[in-house]
Amino acid sequence: MRMSDIMRLKNLKFxxxxxxxxxxxxxxxxxxxxxxxxxxxxxxxxxxxxxILGILKIQSGEIWIDAEGANENSLKRIHAPRKHTDEEDDxxxxxxxxxxxxxxxxxxxxxxxxxxQSISSFAPAFLGLPLLVSGEMVKTPEADRKLWMYVxxxxxxxxxxxxxxxxxxxxxxxxxxxxxxxxxxxxxxxxTAVCVRWFTAAKDASNDDNFDAMELAQYMSYVPQSVKSSxxxxxxxxxxxxRRPYIGWNISPMDREIVSKTIEFLNLEEFAFRKLNQLSGGxxxxxxxxxxxxxxxxxxxxxxxxxxxxxxxQIQIMKKMKFLVSNSKEPKSAxxxxxxxxxAARFADRILLMSEGKIIADGTPREVLTPENIQKVFGVTAxxxxxxxxxxxxxxxxxxxxxxxxxDNLFLEQINEDTEx
Amino acid sequence: xxxxxxxxxTKSKNQIKSIIILGISTVVLALIAMGQGPYEKLDVxxxxxxxxxxxxxxxxxxxxxxxxxxxxxxxxxxxGIALAxxxxxxxxxxxxxxxxxxxxxxxxxxxxxxxxxxxxGFSVVGGPLAIIGNAFLFALIVVFIIIQLGSMHSVSAExxxxxxxxxxxxxxxxxxxxNYFATDEQVSQLMHWSFGSLGRxxxxxxxxxxxxxxxxxxxxxKWSWDLNALSVGGDEFAISTGVDPAxxxxxxxxxxxxxxxxxxxFTGLIGFVGLxxxxxxxxxxxNDFRKLIPSSAIFxxxxxxxxxxxxxxxxxxxxxxxxVMLSVIGGPFFMYLLIRSRRG
Numbered sequence: 001m002r003m004s005d006i007m008r009l010k011n012l013k014f015x016x017x018x019x020x021x022x023x024x025x026x027x028x029x030x031x032x033x034x035x036x037x038x039x040x041x042x043x044x045x046x047x048x049x050x051x052i053l054g055i056l057k058i059q060s061g062e063i064w065i066d067a068e069g070a071n072e073n074s075l076k077r078i079h080a081p082r083k084h085t086d087e088e089d090d091x092x093x094x095x096x097x098x099x100x101x102x103x104x105x106x107x108x109x110x111x112x113x114x115x116x117q118s119i120s121s122f123a124p125a126f127l128g129l130p131l132l133v134s135g136e137m138v139k140t141p142e143a144d145r146k147l148w149m150y151v152x153x154x155x156x157x158x159x160x161x162x163x164x165x166x167x168x169x170x171x172x173x174x175x176x177x178x179x180x181x182x183x184x185x186x187x188x189x190x191x192t193a194v195c196v197r198w199f200t201a202a203k204d205a206s207n208d209d210n211f212d213a214m215e216l217a218q219y220m221s222y223v224p225q226s227v228k229s230s231x232x233x234x235x236x237x238x239x240x241x242x243r244r245p246y247i248g249w250n251i252s253p254m255d256r257e258i259v260s261k262t263i264e265f266l267n268l269e270e271f272a273f274r275k276l277n278q279l280s281g282g283x284x285x286x287x288x289x290x291x292x293x294x295x296x297x298x299x300x301x302x303x304x305x306x307x308x309x310x311x312x313x314q315i316q317i318m319k320k321m322k323f324l325v326s327n328s329k330e331p332k333s334a335x336x337x338x339x340x341x342x343x344a345a346r347f348a349d350r351i352l353l354m355s356e357g358k359i360i361a362d363g364t365p366r367e368v369l370t371p372e373n374i375q376k377v378f379g380v381t382a383x384x385x386x387x388x389x390x391x392x393x394x395x396x397x398x399x400x401x402x403x404x405x406x407x408d409n410l411f412l413e414q415i416n417e418d419t420e421x
Numbered sequence: 422x423x424x425x426x427x428x429x430x431t432k433s434k435n436q437i438k439s440i441i442i443l444g445i446s447t448v449v450l451a452l453i454a455m456g457q458g459p460y461e462k463l464d465v466x467x468x469x470x471x472x473x474x475x476x477x478x479x480x481x482x483x484x485x486x487x488x489x490x491x492x493x494x495x496x497x498x499x500x501g502i503a504l505a506x507x508x509x510x511x512x513x514x515x516x517x518x519x520x521x522x523x524x525x526x527x528x529x530x531x532x533x534x535x536x537x538x539x540x541x542g543f544s545v546v547g548g549p550l551a552i553i554g555n556a557f558l559f560a561l562i563v564v565f566i567i568i569q570l571g572s573m574h575s576v577s578a579e580x581x582x583x584x585x586x587x588x589x590x591x592x593x594x595x596x597x598x599x600n601y602f603a604t605d606e607q608v609s610q611l612m613h614w615s616f617g618s619l620g621r622x623x624x625x626x627x628x629x630x631x632x633x634x635x636x637x638x639x640x641x642x643k644w645s646w647d648l649n650a651l652s653v654g655g656d657e658f659a660i661s662t663g664v665d666p667a668x669x670x671x672x673x674x675x676x677x678x679x680x681x682x683x684x685x686x687f688t689g690l691i692g693f694v695g696l697x698x699x700x701x702x703x704x705x706x707x708n709d710f711r712k713l714i715p716s717s718a719i720f721x722x723x724x725x726x727x728x729x730x731x732x733x734x735x736x737x738x739x740x741x742x743x744x745v746m747l748s749v750i751g752g753p754f755f756m757y758l759l760i761r762s763r764r765g
Contacts, residue, residue, distance in 0.1 A: 055660050161632060217663030228655035230516035231708040236429050238653060244646050245663045249711075253422075256430070260423035272425055273432065275707075276653065288654075292661070301661075 004031040005066060006299055006333045007052070008075070012061035014051050021047045023357040025061070029299070031331035034322055036344035039354035040378060045337035046225065048354070049301045052335075053222045054079050054213075065219060065299070078216060159188015217245040221295035223288050223302045232277035235287050239263060242294030262294040265320065281308040289317060293324065300325075300334035306343065314340070318347045325349075341395045345369055353377050369395055436706045440716045443705075447723045451498065454730040455490050459738055492627040493619050497725040497743070499627070500619070500684045501694055503634045505721025506641050507677035508695030509702070509714055513648040514673040515578040516655065522681040522695035525585045525674060526563045529592035531685050534559025535614045536599045540607050552614060553626075557686035563592055564678040568671060577656075581674065617691040617744020619729055626687055637680055638718070644673065645710035652708065691744045694721050697755045704758050724751055 005028050012025035021044050029035055037045045050056045052063060057079065064075045162185035221242065239262055243255040263272050266286055271279060276287065285308045292300060300321065306314040325334050338344050344351055344365065351368040353361040355377050361368045374382045374395065381398045449465065452472065456463035460481075463471075470476035471486060507522040515524075534555040567588050571581035600608055622630075647669055650662040659666045685691060698721035699713065706712040725743060732746035 050657075053661060055657055213660070213665050214663035217661060220661075222657070222661035224654075224657040224661070227653075227658050228516070229653055230518065230655075231513070231652040231703075233649065233653050233708045234432075236425070237649070237707075237709050241646075241650050241653065241662055244650060247646065249643065249646070253426075256426040257423055260425035260429075263425055264423075269425065273428065288658075295662075 004331070005029065006031050006033075006331065007066065008062075008064045009052070010062040010064070012048075012051065012063065013059045014047055014056055015059060021357050022051065022058075025357075025359060027352070027359065027362075029333050029335060031333060032326055032328075033333045033349045034325045034347060035333070035335050035350045035352060036348035037335065037337040037352050037354055038339075038341060038344055038377070043354040043377075044357040045354055046303050047357075049222065049303050049335065049337060051079075053220065053301055054216065055222075159185050162186075162188055214245050217295065217297075219297055220299040220301055221292035221297040223285075223292050223300075223305050225303045225307065227284065227288055229277055232275045234273050235268060235276060235279070236263065236272050238276050238287055239268075239290045239294050242291040242296075245295065258296070259294050262290050265293070266290045266317075282310060282313060285309060286313065286317065298330070298332055300332070300336070302334060302336045302338075304337055304339065306338065306340065314343060318343055322347045341369065341374070345393060345395060366393065369393075433712070436712050439705055440712060440719065443716060443719045443723070447498075447719050447726065450723060450726050450730075451494055454494055454497075454726055455486060457730055457734050458485065458490060460485050488624065492622050492624045493729070494726065495627045495631060496619050496622040496688070497729045498722040499631045499634050500688055500691065501698070501721035501723070501725030502638070502718040503630075503680040503684045503721075504691060504695040504725075505698035505702075505717040506638060506714055507680040508721075509699035509710070509717045510641055510644075510648070510673050510677040511695075512699055513652040513710060513713075514670045515581060516652055517578065517582065518700070520582065520696075521692050522677060523685075523690070523692040524582060525678060526567050526589045526592060527560045527678055527681045527685065528690050528692065529589040529596070530563025531556040531560040531682065532611075532615055532690070533563070533592045533596050534686075536596045536603075536611055539610050539614070540599045540603045553621075553686045556614075557682050560682035560686060561678065563588060564674075564682070568674055568678075578670065581670075614689045616742040617685070617689040617747075618740075618742035619688060620740060620742075621689075622687060630683060630687055633683055634680065637676060638714075640676060641714050642711070644669075645714055648673070648710040649708070652710075689742075689744060691725075691747065693744075693747045693751050694724050697751050698724055700755065701758055704761075 007027075007029045009025055009027040012022055012027075013020070014022040025048060037048065039045050047056060051058045063078050065078055066075050162182065166182050166185055236259065239259050240251065240255070242262075243251070243259065247255060263269055266289065268283075268286060268290060271283060276284060279287065285305065289302070289305055292302070302321070305321075306317055309317060321334055321336070325332050336344075336348075346365075348365055350363065351361075351365050352359050353368055353373055360377065361373050369384065371382050371384060374380065383396045383398060385394045385396050387393065452465045452468045455468045455472065456465065463482075467476070468486070471482065504522055508520075511520045511522060511524065512518055534557070535552050537559070538552045538555040567581065567585050570588075571584040600611065603611070647659070647662075647664045650659040650664050651666055651669065654662075656666040659669075681695070699717040701720045701724075702713050702716040706716050724747060728746040728750060729743040731750065732741035732743055735741065
């Protein structure tokens with residue numbers, strides 16, 4: 001592996017139960033390289049980008065990224081399957097179990113302290129037992145860990161308040177105020193105790209090479225094909241979201257400057273303070289690209305970044321990306337899934353042709369975009385036309401698809417008949 | 422400094438100003454509300470002086486203000502804050518403007534708990550807290566089942582809403598069955614519980630409720646960046662910004678369920694404020710959660726206070742429950758705001 005590599009994929013595989021999408025992808029991306037991914041619909045271009053980011057969980061294979069940009073030792077593996085220790089699996093309860101324990105304790109305490117010991121005061125224990133049993137049968141999902149950190153912290157605070165409160169009112173004997181204080185104390189401490197044990201176990205088991213999502217977002221940024229927006233914010237604030245991985249809560253003057261500069265870089269000034277949902281599709285796409293740039297990642301993952309743009313903006317965006325990738329002070333690279341073959345020919349340093357989940361050609365645009373390769377991947381006949389100076393070339397598609405004009409005519413006739421009849 | 426940065430700062434300063442103005446008007450409203458009641462009407466300045474300790478009230482005023490009106494007003498403010506924040510959180514993390522804090526079945530769970538306590542005497546805590554404690558517990562159990570089922574099916578926001586609706590119907594059916602076999606007195610007791618009123622609070626419960634709400638609110642604020650990413654761009658966008666949507670959504674749902682269950686187990690069903698307050702706040706500060714959460718909280722408190730004070734004074738000595746009053750005055754106001762914001 002060369003010093004200047006930014007990412008390496010080894011034997012990457014991804015698929016759905018009935019369809020293999022990525023078959024054995026091996027790929028190395030170097031620093032300051034704009035790589036274009038070409039291929040027909042369903043070839044696996046978007047899937048590849050999504051698995052690198054971690055939106056889709058790869059089935060096997062390795063993804064290594066160079067976080068510091070220093071040397072081979074700084075390569076780190078991401079999205080590796082989590083290592084589970086036996087101890088962790090044994091001990092870690094899930095939401096259900098914690099709920100069960102709490103209810104059980106609650107029931108016991110209420111029964112112990114309440115003046116009229118009826119069956120109803122033992123009710124929580126009845127609820128708690130089945131929960132406890134069912135909790136043991138479900139495995140802990142990763143997310144529960146984080147969730148309970150927050151909930152348990154809150155209950156920890158509540159528990160200590162309850163404890164203090166109990167000591168204050170203890171003199172009055174056991175009435176319903178003191179027993180609820182005691183309840184708060186016990187519930188709170190139970191949650192906190194479970195939580196503390198949880199984290200010591202989780203810490204031992206965590207894989208040091210794994211980045212958390214926030215670190216990863218500092219390293220790579222992704223532009224999805226479409227953004228589903230249910231609520232809308234100002235364009236400026238949307239681009240500010242690119243700074244999210246660096247921001248605690250407050251926006252620093254530097255973050256603000258970066259966002260302002262990004263807006264100027266992409267000529268978005270005129271709608272910087274308009275709402276995102278008031279923009280046209282192309283304008284919105286440029287804003288999302290702006291967010292990716294403001295993120296100042298080392299690797300851009302762009303999924304058809306020019307699909308909604310007009311001719312001028314297509315060229316402009318690709319030019320700016322090319323500029324960023326080749327001239328940035330710290331090394332940057334981009335992996336761009338794109339359909340426009342001539343755009344790729346003009347701006348890519350390197351082109352990957354994908355077909356049925358495999359990379360079948362890899363090289364400079366001139367090496368890859370040959371009439372034979374295009375015929376093989378896209379099923380169209382094409383010529384490669386050189387410019388007069390010979391520094392650029394175009395791919396000219398001669399006939400689109402091998403025509404079935406008779407079928408088409410038949411279809412039209414049938415439709416006409418149906419509508420007349 | 423870059424002119425764009427300056428413009429951004431000016432804009433957020435203006436928004437913060439309007440939040441502060443809103444906050445001040447809520448405090449003023451609280452003081453006005455404190456002066457209203459059957460005993461005697463006190464003007465704002467007198468109440469302010471008494472509350473902030475510049476004037477020693479006589480014994481009667483003292484007990485009226487601190488024992489009768491203060492708990493009610495504290496409860497209105499805390500309840501409004503909690504419900505509004507829960508609503509904002511849920512709308513944001515499920516990416517759906519129609520969601521309210523009661524969408525995930527908190528209400529149906531609480532109603533079931535209350536029905537069990539009233540009709541079967543089956544309660545987790547004895548004594549005066551029987552109905553409240555049971556409502557709280559069952560609200561959490563139902564929400565918890567929904568969250569587990571929703572995340573089992575898939576991680577998408579829609580699955581939570583769908584499972585929520587399904588479970589709501591089941592819990593509602595059980596409550597109806599209980600209703601069917603109950604005596605008239607029990608049915609009316611449950612009806613009264615479900616109206617949503619602040620009449621049941623005393624000083625202890627109001628303070629008991631305020632503590633956890635104060636503990637949980639900073640957490641909501643801490644999450645505002647992630648909520649921005651999730652509500653503006655959806656799951657994939659959020660991932661590329663460093664947010665794990667599935668885990669995050671679960672945390673947010675649990676928090677908002679906790680906030681909602683805490684309030685409605687004391688007050689009965691109050692849903693409208695959680696739906697409307699975030700939308701009202703959106704008209705003023707937009708969808709940036711760093712400002713949306715505080716301003717919806719203030720709007721929630723304001724709405725609850727206003728509705729409760731009106732309910733107390735309009736047909737005095739008859740008190741109209743705050744839940745009813747909220748819908749009566751809040752509904753038209755909400756529609757007015759929506760129509761206005763569409764035009765603007």
